[in-house]
Amino acid sequence: MILSIKDLTVSHGEKTIVDKVSLTIDKGEWFALVGQSGSGKTMLSQAIGQLLGPNLSASGSVNYQGANILVRPKTEMNELRGKAISYIFQDYHGSFTPFLTIQQHMDEYLQTHGVKEKQKRNSMIIEALESVGLDDSFVKRYPFQLSGGQLQRASIALALLLEPDILIADEATTALDSVSAHRILSLLQELQQKTGCAILFITHDWRHVVRYADKIAVMKDGKVIETGTKQKLVHQPEHAYTKQLIQAAPTLPMRVREVSKS
Numbered sequence: 001m002i003l004s005i006k007d008l009t010v011s012h013g014e015k016t017i018v019d020k021v022s023l024t025i026d027k028g029e030w031f032a033l034v035g036q037s038g039s040g041k042t043m044l045s046q047a048i049g050q051l052l053g054p055n056l057s058a059s060g061s062v063n064y065q066g067a068n069i070l071v072r073p074k075t076e077m078n079e080l081r082g083k084a085i086s087y088i089f090q091d092y093h094g095s096f097t098p099f100l101t102i103q104q105h106m107d108e109y110l111q112t113h114g115v116k117e118k119q120k121r122n123s124m125i126i127e128a129l130e131s132v133g134l135d136d137s138f139v140k141r142y143p144f145q146l147s148g149g150q151l152q153r154a155s156i157a158l159a160l161l162l163e164p165d166i167l168i169a170d171e172a173t174t175a176l177d178s179v180s181a182h183r184i185l186s187l188l189q190e191l192q193q194k195t196g197c198a199i200l201f202i203t204h205d206w207r208h209v210v211r212y213a214d215k216i217a218v219m220k221d222g223k224v225i226e227t228g229t230k231q232k233l234v235h236q237p238e239h240a241y242t243k244q245l246i247q248a249a250p251t252l253p254m255r256v257r258e259v260s261k262s
């Protein structure tokens with residue numbers, strides 16, 4: 001197991017946004033988090049890396065390598081983020097500053113994480129951009145000179161630079177056309193196979209869940225109401241809300257069998 005979340009609660013004053021969620025994510029696992037809009041998926045994922053806004057508080061525990069990272073000092077968390085836990089945000093614009101080029105962003109990130117040799121940093125940057133389908137002409141561009149989908153791909157390249165243990169992807173492919181989305185998800189799958197990283201994948205797209213997930217957790221009103229393997233959850237859902245989600249995608253069971261066979 002790479003991450004063990006126990007009774008994680010996120011509150012905004014008196015209001016409970018995430019309510020005692022417990023989950024375990026194994027090394028190399030593709031873990032899909034699905035469910036109602038506003039059910040707390042983003043807040044849960046941000047609490048893991050201590051990224052919640054100052055008006056929100058988190059309690060419970062998030063164990064990574066034997067320690068509760070929820071109570072780690074901020075400076076240590078900055079080091080952990082990127083190498084141990086990396087994020088691809090739903091709002092990818094937030095990953096970029098308008099007055100730095102794509103290369104400057106990535107170079108600064110690598111320097112912060114101790115990659116000292118300039119030549120090595122440059123080749124890592126080119127390789128990461130190429131892996132998301134952006135050629136070297138993109139390195140000198142500023143964020144506003146990229147389309148939404150290209151910028152999202154650059155943010156994914158940034159997140160993958162240090163080959164993290166856990167990648168948290170929050171609706172990472174929403175801005176992409178279906179071919180680009182498939183390319184990115186295949187890339188994440190490759191990375192997962194190559195490095196054994198775990199992926200916490202937040203999505204509303206059941207096609208992606210069915211194709212890529214190993215395990216699924218369903219959230220509703222701040223709680224995880226059901227969790228299990230993809231096969232179990234799609235073929236034998238127990239909770240009425242999970243059944244509703246699956247009924248909204250009526251061809252799913254057949255697809256799961258097809259994907260399982262391929």
Ligand SMILES: Nc1ncnc2c1ncn2[C@@H]1O[C@H](COP(=O)(O)OP(=O)(O)OP(=O)(O)O)[C@@H](O)[C@H]1O
Binds near residue numbers: 012038041042043044
């Ligand atoms: N900074 C914040 N301060 C207070 N409440 C917040 C804040 N950010 C989000 N919320 C609230 O927390 C709840 C959970 O939001 P969250 O973004 O985690 O939902 P989600 O499941 O990711 O939704 P979606 O699928 O629509 O992205 C919502 O009711 C939202 O309004």
